[in-house]
Amino acid sequence: MTPLPEAAPTRTGISHAKLGTWAFLASEIMLFGGLISAYVILRSGSSHFYVPPRAMMGVPLATLNTFILISSSVTMVLALVAMHEDNLAKFKRFMLCTIGGGFGFLIVKSYEYQHKWHEGITISSNLFGSFYYTLTGLHVIHVIGGIVLMFVVLSQGSRGMYAKNSDRVECAGLYWHFVDLVWVILFPILYLL
Amino acid sequence: MSNEHGHGDGHHEPQSFIWKYVFSVDHKVIGIQYMITSFLFLLVGFTMMLLMRWQLAMPSPGDDFDPEKLGMMRTILASVFGENNMPYGYMAPEFYNQLGAMHGTIMIFLGVVPLGVAAFGNYVLPLQIGADDMAFPRLNMASYWTFLVGGIVMLSSFLAPGGAAQSGWTSYAPLSVAAPPGQTIWLIAMVIIIASSLLGSVNFIVTTLNMRAKGMTLGRMPVFVWAQLVTAVLLLLAFPVLQAGAMLQLLDRVAETSFYIPKDMFYGGVAFPRAGGGSPILWQHLFWFLAHPEVYVLLLPAMGIVSEIIATNTRKPLFGYKELVGSMILIGALSFVVWAHHMFVSGMRTSLANLFVTTTMTISVPSVAILTCLLLSLRGGQIRFNTPMLFAVAFLPMFGIGGLTGLPLGFAPTDLYLHDTYYVIGHFHYVVAPGSLVALIGATYYWFPKMFGRRMNESLGKLHFWATIIPINFVFFPMLIQGMWGMQRRLADPTLQWHNLPVQGWSMMIGIAAAVLFLAQIPFFFNFFYSIWYGEEVGENPWEATTLEWACPSPPPHGNFAAPPVVYRGPYEYSVPGHDSDYWPQDEAEPEAA
Numbered sequence: 001m002t003p004l005p006e007a008a009p010t011r012t013g014i015s016h017a018k019l020g021t022w023a024f025l026a027s028e029i030m031l032f033g034g035l036i037s038a039y040v041i042l043r044s045g046s047s048h049f050y051v052p053p054r055a056m057m058g059v060p061l062a063t064l065n066t067f068i069l070i071s072s073s074v075t076m077v078l079a080l081v082a083m084h085e086d087n088l089a090k091f092k093r094f095m096l097c098t099i100g101g102g103f104g105f106l107i108v109k110s111y112e113y114q115h116k117w118h119e120g121i122t123i124s125s126n127l128f129g130s131f132y133y134t135l136t137g138l139h140v141i142h143v144i145g146g147i148v149l150m151f152v153v154l155s156q157g158s159r160g161m162y163a164k165n166s167d168r169v170e171c172a173g174l175y176w177h178f179v180d181l182v183w184v185i186l187f188p189i190l191y192l193l
Numbered sequence: 194m195s196n197e198h199g200h201g202d203g204h205h206e207p208q209s210f211i212w213k214y215v216f217s218v219d220h221k222v223i224g225i226q227y228m229i230t231s232f233l234f235l236l237v238g239f240t241m242m243l244l245m246r247w248q249l250a251m252p253s254p255g256d257d258f259d260p261e262k263l264g265m266m267r268t269i270l271a272s273v274f275g276e277n278n279m280p281y282g283y284m285a286p287e288f289y290n291q292l293g294a295m296h297g298t299i300m301i302f303l304g305v306v307p308l309g310v311a312a313f314g315n316y317v318l319p320l321q322i323g324a325d326d327m328a329f330p331r332l333n334m335a336s337y338w339t340f341l342v343g344g345i346v347m348l349s350s351f352l353a354p355g356g357a358a359q360s361g362w363t364s365y366a367p368l369s370v371a372a373p374p375g376q377t378i379w380l381i382a383m384v385i386i387i388a389s390s391l392l393g394s395v396n397f398i399v400t401t402l403n404m405r406a407k408g409m410t411l412g413r414m415p416v417f418v419w420a421q422l423v424t425a426v427l428l429l430l431a432f433p434v435l436q437a438g439a440m441l442q443l444l445d446r447v448a449e450t451s452f453y454i455p456k457d458m459f460y461g462g463v464a465f466p467r468a469g470g471g472s473p474i475l476w477q478h479l480f481w482f483l484a485h486p487e488v489y490v491l492l493l494p495a496m497g498i499v500s501e502i503i504a505t506n507t508r509k510p511l512f513g514y515k516e517l518v519g520s521m522i523l524i525g526a527l528s529f530v531v532w533a534h535h536m537f538v539s540g541m542r543t544s545l546a547n548l549f550v551t552t553t554m555t556i557s558v559p560s561v562a563i564l565t566c567l568l569l570s571l572r573g574g575q576i577r578f579n580t581p582m583l584f585a586v587a588f589l590p591m592f593g594i595g596g597l598t599g600l601p602l603g604f605a606p607t608d609l610y611l612h613d614t615y616y617v618i619g620h621f622h623y624v625v626a627p628g629s630l631v632a633l634i635g636a637t638y639y640w641f642p643k644m645f646g647r648r649m650n651e652s653l654g655k656l657h658f659w660a661t662i663i664p665i666n667f668v669f670f671p672m673l674i675q676g677m678w679g680m681q682r683r684l685a686d687p688t689l690q691w692h693n694l695p696v697q698g699w700s701m702m703i704g705i706a707a708a709v710l711f712l713a714q715i716p717f718f719f720n721f722f723y724s725i726w727y728g729e730e731v732g733e734n735p736w737e738a739t740t741l742e743w744a745c746p747s748p749p750p751h752g753n754f755a756a757p758p759v760v761y762r763g764p765y766e767y768s769v770p771g772h773d774s775d776y777w778p779q780d781e782a783e784p785e786a787a
Contacts, residue, residue, distance in 0.1 A: 010403035016328040019403060023395045027433045034437030034482070038452065038475055048456045048470030123448050127470045130450035134441065 003163040021171040025178050032182055035138065036189070039131045049127050054191070056119055058112055062191045065108045066183060072101025073180040076173045083166045088158055091169075095154040098176065102147040105183075109140055135186055142179045149175065216338075218330035219751060223337050224316030225644060228637075230337075231308040234344060235630075236714075238299040241292045243711055244270075248284040250704030252686040252697075278356075289685035290359035291351070291375070297362025298379070301487065302386050303344045305625060308633050309494035310428070311340070311393055314421045317640060318397065320742035320749065321415050323406025323758040323780070328399040336392035343385035350378035361683065363484070366453030366476040370445045371460045380443045387436045390428050397425035406741070406780075408760030413779065415740045415764040416511065419518045420497025423525040424490050431486035431529070438479030445471075452476075474539055481532035489528045491625055493521060495588065495632035496563055502585035502639050503567055505738040507574025508775050510765040513566040520559035520566075527556040537605045538612045546605040553603035560596055564589060575768075579736075580654030584635025587662050591631060595623030598673060613683070616676025622669045631662070634717070641721075642735045646747040647728030653720040660713035667706035671699040737776050740764050744780045 007015035043049050079094035116122075116132070123133040153172045156162065162169060214222060247270075260281055263271070267282025278288040319327055327333045350357040355373025358364065369376050401422045405414070414422075441452040449467060453476045456469035496517075504511045511517065533541065533549040541549075567589055576582065598620040601607040611617065634657075642648045675696040680687060687693040687700075734743040745754045758780040766777040 011405045012402050014403070016399050016403055020329060020332075020395050020399045023398050023429060024391075027391050027395070027429045030430050031433035031437055034434035034479060035441070038437065038441065038479065041475060041478075042452070042470075042472060046470050046472060123444070124450055124468060126468045127451060130444065130448075130452060134444060134450070138440070 228312035324404035339389035347382035416500035417497035435483035581639035591627035614676035619672030
């Protein structure tokens with residue numbers, strides 16, 4: 001596989017891919033921002049917003065998930081460093097760790113969903129349930145998208161496509177950190193408050 | 194260094210027809226695809242409006258009504274649209290509501306925005322900054338095809354049981370949540386269209402910031418490019434919030450959530466089966482958080498276009514380039530904090546209403562500044578009254594009326610009276626139709642020579658102009674009058690309410706004027722397609738303009754410029770003292786340097 005060409009010089013000095021990723025993430029912030037503000041407004045403003053007791057929410061599992069996701073962000077950074085060092089074996093190892101983190105998060109989440117549904121917190125049971133599944137569901141879709149992206153980056157990277165241009169690793173990393181950050185906001189506002 | 198990977202090497206020109214014209218990644222082809230598609234959608238939306246005006250002109254059968262002796266039109270309408278939609282040629286209220294919702298949605302999201310942003314933005318913006326294409330050509334193609342799919346899904350909702358969406362283009366909850374399945378299709382189509390728009394706006398921002406030619410500093414960018422950049426930022430940041438709102442409404446409809454459903458809601462006499470506790474006002478906030486910036490998305494490209502045409506045809510620099518650009522940026526920023534002025538009658542604390550009245554009045558300052566700059570640009574110019582210039586000049590008073598009639602709606606006390614009357618319809622149509630759309634038609638005449646290497650016929654163009662601008666005022670000005678009398682909008686038959694009767698007579702005139710306006714577009718469409726093949730051939734720079742899009746062949750080849758252009762001066766150097774011609778293109782080297 002031929003390596004990608006070096007990023008062409010641009011007017012801002014930031015490559016197209018990176019600038020585009022930042023712009024995309026800005027719109028993602030508005031998407032989650034819109035949903036989270038809707039949650040905050042109804043939670044503080046509606047007189048029929050029942051918050052389930054914290055014991056029902058399974059805080060330890062969610063904490064574990066937070067830890068998994070943050071760790072996978074760290075391994076993503078290490079994968080980028082490995083790519084900069086041209087150490088493909090290390091790159092592969094850390095990418096697999098990152099992907100594993102994503103899968104780990106999904107497994108815990110699916111257990112959580114099942115458990116909550118059985119306890120009566122469903123998407124239509126009340127406003128809290130609706131927001132819980134909507135916000136975390138959209139986040140899960142982003143995690144799944146991230147895993148697909150990571151597989152592409154892993155496959156292209158381990159075949160030497162990024163020898164001269166590691167932009168794609170960096171952009172995938174930016175996205176993954178964003179997904180991580182969204183969870184770091186969702187965790188306290190859904191589980192702890 | 195990586196010079197061999199630099200300019201013009203992004204992709205090679207495809208040879209087969211299907212990759213060259215259908216699944217093209219060339220920004221020029223995509224621009225023309227967007228242009229033709231949005232003209233078709235505009236035509237569809239216009240036709241829906243004509244049907245509604247037909248109904249409003251003669252809303253109910255008179256005393257001498259005889260079903261055996263229907264007129265020709267009524268017989269045709271009844272047989273085309275069926276006895277459910279138009280019994281005896283009179284429109285059923287449900288059908289009227291469907292047409293109303295779809296007219297608004299189609300005109301805004303599938304007509305004017307794609308034409309102003311995606312069509313002209315795609316075609317002209319890379320040329321004006323001296324780039325060989327957009328930053329992400331394949332994303333650009335994806336954006337068009339996503340848009341087309343969204344548009345087709347939107348139209349297909351007429352086939353749903355119960356017909357298309359009928360809760361207005363604003364889709365206010367909770368009625369929209371309880372509406373027939375057409376509304377679900379509306380929401381899905383909106384999500385697709387929003388995705389397409391996001392792909393486009395990322396592309397526009399990166400292209401403008403990253404791909405400017407050597408010497409093209411931010412302060413030398415044409416006003417049109419600035420307008421597109423601000424618009425792209427608005428789309429990027431405002432649309433996702435409607436995306437969020439649409440997702441919540443979709444879940445309310447299909448997953449039985451109750452984001453917008455209040456506790457113990459009754460609908461049609463029975464309890465609505467939801468847990469409740471949500472708020473219909475929440476939808477209005479999420480919707481208008483997009484939809485007010487959206488007004489400026491409709492408007493800013495038009496202002497950019499008018500600036501370009503006026504500078505070229507007055508043969509002098511624009512008055513206040515920095516003020517124009519600064520005002521556009523200010524409008525962009527302020528447009529995020531005015532949305533709740535659409536909701537004064539929804540129930541709002543007075544202190545909050547005051548805040549939004551203040552921001553709304555503030556945003557009118559940069560709008561007036563832009564209008565003033567453009568007006569002063571005309572002063573002392575040697576004006577060339579060609580067709581694009583006629584449309585551009587007509588934009589000024591038309592947008593002026595649209596803007597000024599908005600002020601009473603921005604003040605909460607006057608809005609309480611005028612809200613939900615024909616005054617509101619008159620106001621925003623003056624902004625969008627005689628305003629934006631007129632400017633966009635001017636842009637079609639202005640950039641047509643660049644797109645096809647031929648000029649559109651001037652006589653037909655002038656006929657089109659006068660036949661458009663006169664009836665369009667007879668369509669929208671009477672609505673302001675009707676509205677001030679208190680005539681309510683959104684009614685299939687306003688005569689059922691006594692207080693609407695005194696001004697019902699105007700509706701007949703509006704209907705006739707609308708039909709004339711429709712006929713007046715025939716010379717335009719004929720001119721457009723005739724001129725593609727038979728128009729007068731022109732060279733690189735038929736208008737003797739200064740900006741970079743005129744520095745490459747007409748139509749520009751794949752990759753646009755023969756060599757990467759270098760920019761030496763600002764965008765509007767017309768009639769420079771001491772220069773041998775009255776225009777000095779941005780890429781023309783200084784005589785000493787040459």
